[in-house]
Amino acid sequence: MRKIIGIILLIIIAWGIIISLQKIPFGTSRAKVADYYINNGKEETGAANIVTSIVVSYRSFDTLGEVTILFLAAIGLGAVLATIKRKEERKTEKASLILFTGCRFLFPPILLFGAYIFIHGHLTPGGGFQGGAIIASAFVLMYLGCHDKKKINETGSIISESLGGLVFVVIGLIGLAVGAHYFLNNFLPKGEFNTLLSAGIIPIIYIAIGFKVGAELSKIIDLLMEES
Amino acid sequence: MNFLHNYIYYIGAFGLIFIGLFIMITKRNYIKVIIGLSILETGVNLFLISVGYISNGTAPIFSKAGIEAGKMVDPVPQALVLTAIVIGLAVLGLALSLAIRLYKHYGTLNLQEIKEQRW
Numbered sequence: 001m002r003k004i005i006g007i008i009l010l011i012i013i014a015w016g017i018i019i020s021l022q023k024i025p026f027g028t029s030r031a032k033v034a035d036y037y038i039n040n041g042k043e044e045t046g047a048a049n050i051v052t053s054i055v056v057s058y059r060s061f062d063t064l065g066e067v068t069i070l071f072l073a074a075i076g077l078g079a080v081l082a083t084i085k086r087k088e089e090r091k092t093e094k095a096s097l098i099l100f101t102g103c104r105f106l107f108p109p110i111l112l113f114g115a116y117i118f119i120h121g122h123l124t125p126g127g128g129f130q131g132g133a134i135i136a137s138a139f140v141l142m143y144l145g146c147h148d149k150k151k152i153n154e155t156g157s158i159i160s161e162s163l164g165g166l167v168f169v170v171i172g173l174i175g176l177a178v179g180a181h182y183f184l185n186n187f188l189p190k191g192e193f194n195t196l197l198s199a200g201i202i203p204i205i206y207i208a209i210g211f212k213v214g215a216e217l218s219k220i221i222d223l224l225m226e227e228s
Numbered sequence: 229m230n231f232l233h234n235y236i237y238y239i240g241a242f243g244l245i246f247i248g249l250f251i252m253i254t255k256r257n258y259i260k261v262i263i264g265l266s267i268l269e270t271g272v273n274l275f276l277i278s279v280g281y282i283s284n285g286t287a288p289i290f291s292k293a294g295i296e297a298g299k300m301v302d303p304v305p306q307a308l309v310l311t312a313i314v315i316g317l318a319v320l321g322l323a324l325s326l327a328i329r330l331y332k333h334y335g336t337l338n339l340q341e342i343k344e345q346r347w
Contacts, residue, residue, distance in 0.1 A: 026237075080326060084328070224321070
């Protein structure tokens, strides 16, 4: 019965979507605001990657809210899971030598790759969120592969998370004080286009986001692995 | 054939959206509902990206000298989807933590057997 109702509902929704999308041409033109970003983003922000210049420069206030949402999710997860009584220690088998050594061997290169992704966020496809996710995946590998390893360093995680958020907000406030006087204004020199040291505050903010996202995601993984 | 060539991205995106919606409507296991939500999110992200597509376009990155601005795809949906993916991840984590709480409290993940959740 539920399946029939579901299928009928989906058919109605699909009909509406087909009718509304039929008139819109596919793959021919961009929105006006996108044209502005593509034509002027290179000069105004100095970043080669236009998506980065939108995320961190034109709409960085939006990104601040996004980072806050991730922070709230981590806090909410901790609050929901904190009241659960700890179960007795789970019986875990010791990992074999190959798995153990392989995990410990792969952990630093994955961290390095994550750092590369978020440092080069303004030049290549990538950025703070993606690099942070890669760093968190290194911690997943450690949790899955090396059972007898200790959990993540809690103080280090808290410090890198708070520092990341603080750097973001403080740079935004400095932009309010100097130069063009608006929040998250790009007050540093743009540098030479398409090199690592360019685009003013964009790489700094993306590095801060990378640290923050990496710390938060590994914290979420830590909580879920510990309590389940 | 031309129709398929033009709308293959939309078909894929709405296929994912409908699969996700169908799972969320019909399944009774909370974990399966979360999986449906995840699939639905993927479909919505794919749809947003394909709205900004331009035929034979390039990524909006000035990495080489010969890339012209006229052929770039729309960067705004890509920036929005970047936001949406992160928020989707946060929602997924919260939903999973609630699943853990539900299982500890009721001993089951079947939404029909949980009294307060029956519909």
